[in-house]
Amino acid sequence: MLFSSTLMIIxxxxxxxxxxxxxYFNSLDSRLGQSTWRWSYDYPxxxxxxxxxxxxxxxxxxxxxxxxxxxLMYSILLIMFLLSMSLLSEFLIFLLT
Numbered sequence: 001m002l003f004s005s006t007l008m009i010i011x012x013x014x015x016x017x018x019x020x021x022x023x024y025f026n027s028l029d030s031r032l033g034q035s036t037w038r039w040s041y042d043y044p045x046x047x048x049x050x051x052x053x054x055x056x057x058x059x060x061x062x063x064x065x066x067x068x069x070x071x072l073m074y075s076i077l078l079i080m081f082l083l084s085m086s087l088l089s090e091f092l093i094f095l096l097t
Contacts, residue, residue: 001094004087011080018073025066029059032066039067 019036026032032040040063 001087001090004083004090008080008083008087011076011083015073015076015080018069018076021069022066022073025062025069029062031059032063036073037070039070 022036026034026036
């Protein structure tokens with residue numbers, strides 16, 4: 001139970017670090033918006049014209065970096081969720097025995 005708690009705290013600190021990177025990327029260009037949880041689309045959407053790599057290379061590269069960091073954030077959240085279920089089951093086993 002101590003190992004799971006320690007790992008959960010470490011993952012939370014990494015999560016806060018990743019959130020800081022997302023906010024940093026959002027502050028670099030106002031076109032990215034202020035959303036922390038949403039990917040920017042980098043594919044053709046009906047009715048929307050996406051900025052391609054030929055139109056604005058620096059913005060598209062920045063958006064792709066931000067999308068990779070958002071994917072990392074969701075991966076950390078998934079791992080934290082699974083770890084919390086494990087921690088909860090260890091806690092319940094400890095209480096019931």
